[in-house]
Amino acid sequence: MEKNYYTIDPLGKLSCAKCRVPLVKGKAKFMYLDNGFPVELPVCPVCGFVYVPEELALGKVLAVEKALEDK
Amino acid sequence: MLVGRTKSLCPVCLRLLEAEKVTGQGGIYLEKRCPEHGKFSVLIWEGELSDYLRWGRENNRAEPPVLPRASEKGCPFDCGLCGEHLRKGCCVLLELTNRCNLRCPVCFASAGEGQGRDLPLEEIAAQYDFLMAHGGPFNIQLSGGEPTMREDLPEIIRLGREKGFGFFQLNTNGLRLAAEPGYAKALREAGLDTVFLQFDGLDDRVYQILRGRPLLEEKRRALEACAAAGLGAVLVPVIAPGVNEGQAGEIIRFALAHMPAVRGVHFQPISYFGRCALERSGRPITIPRMLRLIEEQTGGLMTAKDFDGGGAENPYCSFHASYMRKPDGSLRPLAKKSAACCCTGSDDSRLFVAGQWSGEERRDFGPEGALAETSALDEFLEKARRSTLTVSGMLFQDAYNVDLERLRRCYICEVDGERGMVPFCAYNLTDTRGRSLYRR
Structure with a gap:
C-alpha cells in the first residue's frame, strides 16, 4: 500500500500525515557530491519531515545535480 | 599480440575486410589485407595496451533504432539505420x-x-x-x-x-x-x-x-x-x-x-x-x-x-x-557519472x-509555493x-x-x-x- 506522509487540504495547505499538524517553513539542506545547498522548505514542526515539492525535485534540484556531474 | 578482431574496409576499393587490432611499435594498430590492394596497418592508439583496454568501458545497454530499415548488403553498405545498429541516435x-x-x-x-x-x-x-x-x-x-x-x-x-x-x-x-x-x-x-x-x-x-x-x-x-x-x-x-x-x-x-x-x-x-x-x-x-x-x-x-x-x-x-x-x-573536474554508472x-x-x-538559460521551473525558499539553488545554477x-x-x-x-x-x-x-x-x-x- 502506498504510504502518505502528508495531506493537502482543498485550499492547498500541507499537513503532516503522521503528526496531524500543519507544515511550517523550516531550514533544510540538499547535499550532493560534497556540495551543500541550504534551502527552506515545508517541514513538520513535530517529527521534522521535509516536504520536497515534485516540481522542485524534478526541476532545480535535478538541474543542480546535472551541473555537478560530467556525463 | 592480438588484441581483438573486427571488420574494416579496403581504403582503395571499400571492400569489406576482416581486421585485427594488434600491439605494435608505440601503440595499437588496425591491420587488414585486401586481396587486390594489399596490407594496411594503421595506428589507432598511441600508448600502452593496458590504457587502451581501460578506456574501452563496456556499455551493453540495448538501444536499437526505432523502425529500422531492412539490410540486404550488410554493414556498412545498407545504413539507414538498420536493425544491426546498436544506437538509436543522439x-x-x-x-x-x-x-x-x-x-x-x-x-x-x-x-x-x-x-x-x-x-x-x-x-x-x-x-x-x-x-x-x-x-x-x-x-x-x-x-x-x-x-x-x-x-x-x-x-x-x-x-x-x-x-x-x-x-x-x-x-x-x-x-x-x-x-x-x-x-x-x-x-x-x-x-x-x-x-x-x-x-x-x-x-x-x-x-x-x-x-x-x-x-x-x-x-x-x-x-x-x-x-x-x-x-x-x-x-x-x-x-x-x-x-x-x-x-x-x-x-x-x-x-x-x-x-x-x-x-x-x-x-x-x-x-x-x-x-x-x-x-x-x-x-x-x-x-x-x-x-x-x-x-x-x-x-x-x-x-x-x-x-x-x-x-x-x-x-x-x-x-x-x-x-x-x-x-x-583553478579548475575542478566535475564528477564522472560514468564512474558510478555504466x-x-x-x-x-x-x-x-x-x-x-x-x-x-531559457528554463522556468515554475512556482514552489510560499513555504519554500531555494535561492541557494538558483545562485548555484547561475554560477x-x-x-x-x-x-x-x-x-x-x-x-x-x-x-x-x-x-x-x-x-x-x-x-x-x-x-x-x-x-x-x-x-x-x-x-x-x-x-x-x-x-x-
Whole structure:
C-alpha cells in the first residue's frame, strides 16, 4: 500500500500525515557530491519531515545535480 | 599480440575486410589485407595496451533504432539505420545546402563543389517528421555547406522548434555572424541554442592552411556577436599533425577567457575523407596523443586522467571532461557519472550536451509555493552556467581506420532523404580516389 506522509487540504495547505499538524517553513539542506545547498522548505514542526515539492525535485534540484556531474 | 578482431574496409576499393587490432611499435594498430590492394596497418592508439583496454568501458545497454530499415548488403553498405545498429541516435546533422562562402582545403562535405543546391523547405520538414517518427527528438545540428548562406535559416529553426526538437546547434565558419549586425540575435530569437564554430587556432597561418585564407579576426567578431545575443558557442578545432597540434592549449586558454559565452571546446583530430589537401599522416592523432597535447599545453591545468571515453557512443570515438572554474582561476573536474554508472544512453548524452553547450538559460521551473525558499539553488545554477566549461573531442573514422564495431555504436547521424539516418562516418567515408559510400 502506498504510504502518505502528508495531506493537502482543498485550499492547498500541507499537513503532516503522521503528526496531524500543519507544515511550517523550516531550514533544510540538499547535499550532493560534497556540495551543500541550504534551502527552506515545508517541514513538520513535530517529527521534522521535509516536504520536497515534485516540481522542485524534478526541476532545480535535478538541474543542480546535472551541473555537478560530467556525463 | 592480438588484441581483438573486427571488420574494416579496403581504403582503395571499400571492400569489406576482416581486421585485427594488434600491439605494435608505440601503440595499437588496425591491420587488414585486401586481396587486390594489399596490407594496411594503421595506428589507432598511441600508448600502452593496458590504457587502451581501460578506456574501452563496456556499455551493453540495448538501444536499437526505432523502425529500422531492412539490410540486404550488410554493414556498412545498407545504413539507414538498420536493425544491426546498436544506437538509436543522439545528434543528427541536417545538411541544408552545399553552398559555402569558403573553399577550405579540408572539408569533409566537399562543400562548394558542383552546382549549389539548397534542400527545399518541404524536404527539411519531411526530414524533421522522419526523425520524430524514428526516435526523436534528437539534438539537431544545422550543417552544410555553410548553413548561413540560406536566407531562411531562422525559419528552418522555427519549424524545427514547432515540430518538437529542443536543441539546435549551428555548424558554421562564423563569417556571417561576424559581418552582419543583428544576425546572431535573429538566430537566437528563432530558437538557436549554440554556435558550433569552426575555430582551428589563434594564428592565421593555421587558417591559411586549413581554410584557404586568414580568418582569426572574423572568428573573434563572430564570438562577440554570439556573446551579445546570448548564444552559447563551442569552439571546434580540426587538429592536423604538423599544422596546429601546438594550438590546443592556446585554444583552451582562449575559451576560458571567453566564458560564459564560450561553453566548450570540441576537438576534431583530422580525418582523411571528403576534400582533404593534406596527406594522411603515418602518425595520426589518437585519443592519448590528443589528451597529452592538452595536458602539456595547458601546463597541467587539465590532465589526461580528467578525461573519459563516451558512454553511449563507442568509447574509442570520443573523449570528454567538464570543469568548474573556482574563484582562484583553478579548475575542478566535475564528477564522472560514468564512474558510478555504466548505463549512459543516447538520451542522457543528448540532454547533457544540450545543457552544457547552450547559451543563456531559457528554463522556468515554475512556482514552489510560499513555504519554500531555494535561492541557494538558483545562485548555484547561475554560477555553474557561468563557470563550467566542457572540453571534448571526436575522432571520426576514415577508410583507413574504420572499425565496424565502432560504427555500429555511432549515434551521430546524417539525415538523408533517401536512406534516412546514416552514421556520420559511414556517410562521409571516401576511398583513396574520393569516391563516397553515401554522400551524393
